[in-house]
Amino acid sequence: MVYAQKIKRIKAVGLLSGGLDSTLAAKLMIDQGINVYLIHFTTPFDSESPKKTGRSSVSTAIRQLGNIPLMRITMKHDFLEMLIHPKYGYGKGMNPCIDCRIISLKKAGQYMEQIGASFIFIGEVVGQRPMSQHKKAMNIIDQDSGLQGYILRPLSAALLEPTTPEKKGWIDRNALLSLSGRSRKGQIALARQKGITDYPSPAGGCLLTDKNFSERFRDYLAFTRRPSLDDIPLLKVGRHFRLENGDKIIVARDEQEGEFLISQYHEKNHLFFPEDFSGPVVMLKGDSLDKAVEKMMQYTNKALPVGARINYWHNGIKRILFLGEMPGAGIKG
Numbered sequence: 611m612v613y614a615q616k617i618k619r620i621k622a623v624g625l626l627s628g629g630l631d632s633t634l635a636a637k638l639m640i641d642q643g644i645n646v647y648l649i650h651f652t653t654p655f656d657s658e659s660p661k662k663t664g665r666s667s668v669s670t671a672i673r674q675l676g677n678i679p680l681m682r683i684t685m686k687h688d689f690l691e692m693l694i695h696p697k698y699g700y701g702k703g704m705n706p707c708i709d710c711r712i713i714s715l716k717k718a719g720q721y722m723e724q725i726g727a728s729f730i731f732i733g734e735v736v737g738q739r740p741m742s743q744h745k746k747a748m749n750i751i752d753q754d755s756g757l758q759g760y761i762l763r764p765l766s767a768a769l770l771e772p773t774t775p776e777k778k779g780w781i782d783r784n785a786l787l788s789l790s791g792r793s794r795k796g797q798i799a800l801a802r803q804k805g806i807t808d809y810p811s812p813a814g815g816c817l818l819t820d821k822n823f824s825e826r827f828r829d830y831l832a833f834t835r836r837p838s839l840d841d842i843p844l845l846k847v848g849r850h851f852r853l854e855n856g857d858k859i860i861v862a863r864d865e866q867e868g869e870f871l872i873s874q875y876h877e878k879n880h881l882f883f884p885e886d887f888s889g890p891v892v893m894l895k896g897d898s899l900d901k902a903v904e905k906m907m908q909y910t911n912k913a914l915p916v917g918a919r920i921n922y923w924h925n926g927i928k929r930i931l932f933l934g935e936m937p938g939a940g941i942k943g
Protein backbone atom coordinates (compact mmCIF):
# COMPACT_ATOMS: atom_id res chain seq x y z
CA MET A 611 0.00 0.00 0.00
CA VAL A 612 1.28 3.48 -0.84
CA TYR A 613 0.81 6.18 1.74
CA ALA A 614 0.83 9.76 0.51
CA GLN A 615 3.21 11.79 2.64
CA LYS A 616 1.67 14.97 3.92
CA ILE A 617 4.04 17.83 3.18
CA LYS A 618 3.84 20.72 5.59
CA ARG A 619 3.84 23.96 3.63
CA ILE A 620 5.90 26.88 4.89
CA LYS A 621 3.74 29.77 6.06
CA ALA A 622 4.68 33.39 5.45
CA VAL A 623 3.08 36.72 6.22
CA GLY A 624 3.02 39.36 3.49
CA LEU A 625 2.25 43.06 3.72
CA LEU A 626 -0.35 44.03 1.13
CA SER A 627 -0.90 47.70 0.33
CA GLY A 628 -3.10 46.93 -2.66
CA GLY A 629 -0.50 48.34 -5.08
CA LEU A 630 1.15 46.37 -7.85
CA ASP A 631 4.43 45.67 -6.02
CA SER A 632 2.91 44.06 -2.94
CA THR A 633 0.47 42.09 -5.11
CA LEU A 634 3.32 40.75 -7.25
CA ALA A 635 5.40 39.87 -4.19
CA ALA A 636 2.47 37.82 -2.88
CA LYS A 637 2.00 36.16 -6.27
CA LEU A 638 5.68 35.15 -6.42
CA MET A 639 5.40 33.57 -2.98
CA ILE A 640 2.17 31.72 -3.84
CA ASP A 641 3.82 30.40 -7.02
CA GLN A 642 6.67 29.02 -4.89
CA GLY A 643 4.15 26.99 -2.89
CA ILE A 644 4.26 29.19 0.21
CA ASN A 645 1.16 29.27 2.39
CA VAL A 646 0.56 33.02 2.28
CA TYR A 647 -1.24 35.13 4.90
CA LEU A 648 -1.61 38.82 4.12
CA ILE A 649 -1.87 41.89 6.31
CA HIS A 650 -3.19 45.27 5.28
CA PHE A 651 -2.52 48.27 7.50
CA THR A 652 -4.88 51.22 7.57
CA THR A 653 -4.15 54.69 8.91
CA PRO A 654 -6.26 57.85 8.69
CA PHE A 655 -3.57 59.17 6.34
CA ASP A 656 -4.38 56.70 3.56
CA SER A 657 -5.03 58.57 0.35
CA GLU A 658 -7.20 55.98 -1.37
CA SER A 659 -10.89 56.73 -1.47
CA PRO A 660 -12.80 53.49 -2.17
CA LYS A 661 -15.95 55.58 -2.55
CA LYS A 662 -14.66 56.82 -5.90
CA THR A 663 -14.31 53.37 -7.44
CA GLY A 664 -16.78 51.46 -5.31
CA ARG A 665 -14.08 48.92 -4.41
CA SER A 666 -10.69 49.09 -2.82
CA SER A 667 -7.41 48.13 -4.44
CA VAL A 668 -6.89 45.63 -1.60
CA SER A 669 -10.04 43.69 -2.41
CA THR A 670 -9.12 43.79 -6.11
CA ALA A 671 -5.66 42.38 -5.32
CA ILE A 672 -7.10 39.64 -3.09
CA ARG A 673 -9.56 38.66 -5.80
CA GLN A 674 -6.71 38.20 -8.27
CA LEU A 675 -4.50 36.30 -5.82
CA GLY A 676 -7.14 33.70 -4.98
CA ASN A 677 -8.51 32.79 -1.57
CA ILE A 678 -5.73 34.24 0.56
CA PRO A 679 -6.48 35.04 4.20
CA LEU A 680 -6.29 38.77 4.87
CA MET A 681 -5.90 40.47 8.22
CA ARG A 682 -6.76 44.18 8.38
CA ILE A 683 -5.06 46.18 11.09
CA THR A 684 -5.96 49.77 11.91
CA MET A 685 -3.07 51.75 13.33
CA LYS A 686 -3.82 53.34 16.66
CA HIS A 687 -2.10 55.40 19.35
CA ASP A 688 1.35 53.85 19.07
CA PHE A 689 1.34 54.97 15.43
CA LEU A 690 0.52 58.53 16.46
CA GLU A 691 3.27 58.46 19.11
CA MET A 692 5.74 57.34 16.45
CA LEU A 693 4.47 60.01 14.08
CA ILE A 694 5.05 62.80 16.59
CA HIS A 695 8.55 61.60 17.58
CA PRO A 696 9.99 59.53 14.74
CA LYS A 697 13.42 58.14 15.58
CA TYR A 698 14.57 58.45 11.96
CA GLY A 699 12.86 61.74 11.17
CA TYR A 700 10.58 62.80 8.33
CA GLY A 701 10.88 62.68 4.56
CA LYS A 702 9.99 65.68 2.39
CA GLY A 703 6.65 66.05 4.14
CA MET A 704 5.60 64.77 7.55
CA ASN A 705 6.16 61.19 6.39
CA PRO A 706 8.25 59.16 8.84
CA CYS A 707 8.64 56.29 6.36
CA ILE A 708 11.46 54.41 8.10
CA ASP A 709 9.71 54.40 11.48
CA CYS A 710 6.40 53.62 9.77
CA ARG A 711 7.90 50.51 8.13
CA ILE A 712 9.42 49.46 11.45
CA ILE A 713 6.16 49.70 13.37
CA SER A 714 4.26 47.86 10.59
CA LEU A 715 6.83 45.09 10.47
CA LYS A 716 6.85 44.70 14.24
CA LYS A 717 3.10 44.13 14.10
CA ALA A 718 3.56 41.74 11.18
CA GLY A 719 6.18 39.91 13.28
CA GLN A 720 3.68 39.46 16.10
CA TYR A 721 1.15 38.07 13.64
CA MET A 722 3.84 35.78 12.21
CA GLU A 723 4.45 34.28 15.66
CA GLN A 724 0.77 34.07 16.39
CA ILE A 725 0.01 31.93 13.34
CA GLY A 726 3.28 30.00 13.33
CA ALA A 727 4.59 31.51 10.10
CA SER A 728 8.30 31.33 9.25
CA PHE A 729 9.05 34.67 7.60
CA ILE A 730 7.68 37.95 6.28
CA PHE A 731 7.75 39.29 2.75
CA ILE A 732 7.14 42.78 1.41
CA GLY A 733 6.87 44.32 -2.04
CA GLU A 734 9.68 46.86 -1.64
CA VAL A 735 11.92 47.60 -4.60
CA VAL A 736 15.46 48.86 -4.04
CA GLY A 737 15.82 52.53 -5.03
CA GLN A 738 12.12 53.11 -5.66
CA ARG A 739 11.36 55.50 -2.80
CA PRO A 740 13.92 57.98 -1.52
CA MET A 741 13.44 57.58 2.22
CA SER A 742 12.86 53.94 3.04
CA GLN A 743 13.75 51.90 -0.03
CA HIS A 744 17.51 52.01 -0.25
CA LYS A 745 19.80 49.37 1.18
CA LYS A 746 20.90 51.35 4.25
CA ALA A 747 17.30 52.14 5.24
CA MET A 748 16.28 48.53 4.60
CA ASN A 749 19.01 47.33 6.98
CA ILE A 750 17.84 49.75 9.68
CA ILE A 751 14.24 48.62 9.18
CA ASP A 752 15.19 44.93 9.40
CA GLN A 753 17.30 45.49 12.52
CA ASP A 754 14.93 47.77 14.44
CA SER A 755 11.91 45.58 13.73
CA GLY A 756 13.81 42.68 15.35
CA LEU A 757 13.30 40.60 12.20
CA GLN A 758 16.72 40.72 10.59
CA GLY A 759 17.12 37.86 8.14
CA TYR A 760 13.40 37.13 8.17
CA ILE A 761 12.18 39.89 5.85
CA LEU A 762 12.22 38.87 2.21
CA ARG A 763 11.80 41.38 -0.63
CA PRO A 764 11.01 39.07 -3.56
CA LEU A 765 11.09 41.82 -6.21
CA SER A 766 14.67 42.87 -5.40
CA ALA A 767 16.00 39.85 -3.50
CA ALA A 768 18.69 39.04 -6.05
CA LEU A 769 20.29 42.42 -5.31
CA LEU A 770 20.25 41.90 -1.55
CA GLU A 771 21.97 39.58 0.92
CA PRO A 772 20.29 36.16 1.06
CA THR A 773 17.72 35.96 3.86
CA THR A 774 16.97 33.00 6.15
CA PRO A 775 14.12 31.64 3.96
CA GLU A 776 16.52 31.57 1.01
CA LYS A 777 19.41 30.08 2.99
CA LYS A 778 17.18 27.37 4.47
CA GLY A 779 15.83 26.48 1.05
CA TRP A 780 12.22 27.39 1.86
CA ILE A 781 12.41 29.71 -1.11
CA ASP A 782 14.22 29.29 -4.42
CA ARG A 783 16.43 32.38 -4.65
CA ASN A 784 16.87 31.81 -8.39
CA ALA A 785 13.19 32.49 -8.93
CA LEU A 786 13.39 35.86 -7.17
CA LEU A 787 13.89 39.13 -9.02
CA SER A 788 16.43 41.92 -9.29
CA LEU A 789 14.14 44.90 -9.90
CA SER A 790 15.39 48.33 -8.86
CA GLY A 791 14.63 51.99 -9.37
CA ARG A 792 11.51 53.95 -10.10
CA SER A 793 10.63 52.50 -13.51
CA ARG A 794 7.69 50.12 -13.43
CA LYS A 795 8.47 48.34 -16.68
CA GLY A 796 9.68 45.15 -14.94
CA GLN A 797 6.63 45.03 -12.69
CA ILE A 798 4.21 45.61 -15.59
CA ALA A 799 5.83 42.84 -17.65
CA LEU A 800 5.68 40.48 -14.66
CA ALA A 801 2.04 41.39 -13.98
CA ARG A 802 1.17 40.50 -17.58
CA GLN A 803 3.00 37.20 -17.27
CA LYS A 804 1.27 36.36 -13.97
CA GLY A 805 -2.22 37.33 -15.11
CA ILE A 806 -2.52 40.33 -12.79
CA THR A 807 -4.48 42.74 -14.92
CA ASP A 808 -6.26 45.03 -12.48
CA TYR A 809 -4.03 47.25 -10.36
CA PRO A 810 -3.93 50.94 -9.43
CA SER A 811 -1.57 53.51 -10.93
CA PRO A 812 1.49 54.10 -8.80
CA ALA A 813 0.77 56.17 -5.71
CA GLY A 814 3.28 58.55 -4.20
CA GLY A 815 2.70 57.37 -0.64
CA CYS A 816 0.18 58.38 2.00
CA LEU A 817 -1.11 61.89 2.66
CA LEU A 818 1.85 62.59 4.94
CA THR A 819 4.02 62.85 1.82
CA ASP A 820 1.81 65.67 0.48
CA LYS A 821 3.23 69.17 1.05
CA ASN A 822 -0.08 70.94 1.71
CA PHE A 823 -1.45 68.23 3.95
CA SER A 824 1.85 68.13 5.86
CA GLU A 825 1.60 71.87 6.57
CA ARG A 826 -1.92 71.38 7.86
CA PHE A 827 -0.83 68.48 10.03
CA ARG A 828 2.16 70.44 11.42
CA ASP A 829 -0.18 73.29 12.30
CA TYR A 830 -2.54 70.81 13.99
CA LEU A 831 0.26 69.40 16.14
CA ALA A 832 1.47 72.89 17.07
CA PHE A 833 -1.98 73.96 18.33
CA THR A 834 -3.32 70.74 19.83
CA ARG A 835 -2.55 69.76 23.40
CA ARG A 836 -3.72 66.17 23.05
CA PRO A 837 -3.48 65.09 19.41
CA SER A 838 -5.68 62.19 18.37
CA LEU A 839 -5.95 60.14 15.19
CA ASP A 840 -9.72 60.74 15.42
CA ASP A 841 -9.08 64.38 14.41
CA ILE A 842 -7.28 63.51 11.17
CA PRO A 843 -10.37 63.09 8.92
CA LEU A 844 -11.19 66.77 9.57
CA LEU A 845 -7.78 67.79 8.26
CA LYS A 846 -8.64 66.22 4.91
CA VAL A 847 -11.59 68.45 4.05
CA GLY A 848 -12.29 72.11 3.44
CA ARG A 849 -10.30 75.33 3.51
CA HIS A 850 -8.49 75.78 6.82
CA PHE A 851 -7.76 79.15 8.44
CA ARG A 852 -5.72 79.59 11.62
CA LEU A 853 -6.51 82.94 13.23
CA GLU A 854 -3.99 85.03 15.15
CA ASN A 855 -5.59 84.07 18.47
CA GLY A 856 -5.14 80.38 17.62
CA ASP A 857 -8.79 79.75 16.68
CA LYS A 858 -9.41 77.55 13.66
CA ILE A 859 -12.06 77.98 10.94
CA ILE A 860 -12.86 75.28 8.39
CA VAL A 861 -14.95 76.19 5.34
CA ALA A 862 -16.49 73.37 3.28
CA ARG A 863 -15.75 73.57 -0.46
CA ASP A 864 -18.78 71.65 -1.63
CA GLU A 865 -21.93 69.90 -0.48
CA GLN A 866 -20.18 66.63 0.32
CA GLU A 867 -17.63 68.39 2.51
CA GLY A 868 -20.48 70.34 4.12
CA GLU A 869 -22.26 67.11 5.02
CA PHE A 870 -19.01 65.75 6.38
CA LEU A 871 -18.46 68.82 8.60
CA ILE A 872 -22.00 68.47 9.91
CA SER A 873 -21.34 64.79 10.67
CA GLN A 874 -18.21 65.79 12.61
CA TYR A 875 -20.00 68.34 14.78
CA HIS A 876 -18.91 68.15 18.39
CA GLU A 877 -20.63 70.26 21.03
CA LYS A 878 -17.36 72.03 21.91
CA ASN A 879 -17.14 73.35 18.35
CA HIS A 880 -19.36 75.88 16.60
CA LEU A 881 -21.10 74.92 13.40
CA PHE A 882 -22.74 77.34 10.97
CA PHE A 883 -24.78 76.49 7.90
CA PRO A 884 -27.14 78.50 5.73
CA GLU A 885 -30.86 78.34 6.48
CA ASP A 886 -32.35 80.42 3.67
CA PHE A 887 -29.52 81.00 1.22
CA SER A 888 -26.92 78.98 -0.61
CA GLY A 889 -23.48 79.04 1.05
CA PRO A 890 -20.84 76.87 2.69
CA VAL A 891 -20.95 75.01 5.98
CA VAL A 892 -18.40 76.48 8.40
CA MET A 893 -16.88 74.96 11.53
CA LEU A 894 -15.20 77.04 14.20
CA LYS A 895 -12.89 75.74 16.92
CA GLY A 896 -12.52 78.63 19.34
CA ASP A 897 -14.63 81.71 20.07
CA SER A 898 -14.27 83.95 17.01
CA LEU A 899 -17.93 83.79 15.93
CA ASP A 900 -17.81 86.97 13.83
CA LYS A 901 -14.74 85.74 11.94
CA ALA A 902 -16.47 82.45 11.18
CA VAL A 903 -19.52 84.28 9.78
CA GLU A 904 -17.22 86.55 7.76
CA LYS A 905 -15.66 83.47 6.19
CA MET A 906 -19.11 82.09 5.40
CA MET A 907 -19.99 85.36 3.65
CA GLN A 908 -16.66 85.46 1.84
CA TYR A 909 -17.38 82.07 0.26
CA THR A 910 -21.05 82.74 -0.46
CA ASN A 911 -21.59 83.75 -4.08
CA LYS A 912 -24.12 86.55 -3.59
CA ALA A 913 -24.06 89.42 -1.10
CA LEU A 914 -26.40 88.38 1.69
CA PRO A 915 -29.27 90.59 2.79
CA VAL A 916 -29.41 91.82 6.35
CA GLY A 917 -31.41 89.32 8.36
CA ALA A 918 -30.28 86.27 6.34
CA ARG A 919 -30.70 83.24 8.58
CA ILE A 920 -27.88 80.96 9.65
CA ASN A 921 -28.22 77.67 11.51
CA TYR A 922 -25.89 77.68 14.47
CA TRP A 923 -25.01 74.68 16.66
CA HIS A 924 -22.94 74.88 19.80
CA ASN A 925 -22.91 73.15 23.18
CA GLY A 926 -25.59 70.78 21.96
CA ILE A 927 -28.01 73.69 21.35
CA LYS A 928 -29.35 74.53 17.88
CA ARG A 929 -30.36 78.12 17.14
CA ILE A 930 -31.01 80.45 14.24
CA LEU A 931 -28.79 83.52 13.94
CA PHE A 932 -29.61 86.58 11.85
CA LEU A 933 -26.96 88.38 9.88
CA GLY A 934 -26.31 91.84 11.41
CA GLU A 935 -26.63 95.35 9.99
CA MET A 936 -23.05 95.71 8.73
CA PRO A 937 -21.75 93.16 6.22
CA GLY A 938 -19.55 90.70 8.06
CA ALA A 939 -19.79 92.69 11.23
CA GLY A 940 -21.89 90.65 13.48
CA ILE A 941 -24.65 88.25 14.09
CA LYS A 942 -27.66 88.51 16.31
CA GLY A 943 -29.25 85.61 18.10
Ligand code: SF4
Binds near residue numbers: 706707710
Ligand atom coordinates in the same frame (compact mmCIF):
# COMPACT_ATOMS: atom_id res chain seq x y z
S1 SF4 B 1 4.33 56.89 2.69
FE1 SF4 B 1 3.11 56.99 4.57
S2 SF4 B 1 2.30 54.90 4.83
FE2 SF4 B 1 4.00 54.77 3.36
S3 SF4 B 1 5.79 54.28 4.62
FE3 SF4 B 1 5.74 56.51 4.40
S4 SF4 B 1 4.63 57.24 6.19
FE4 SF4 B 1 4.20 55.04 6.02
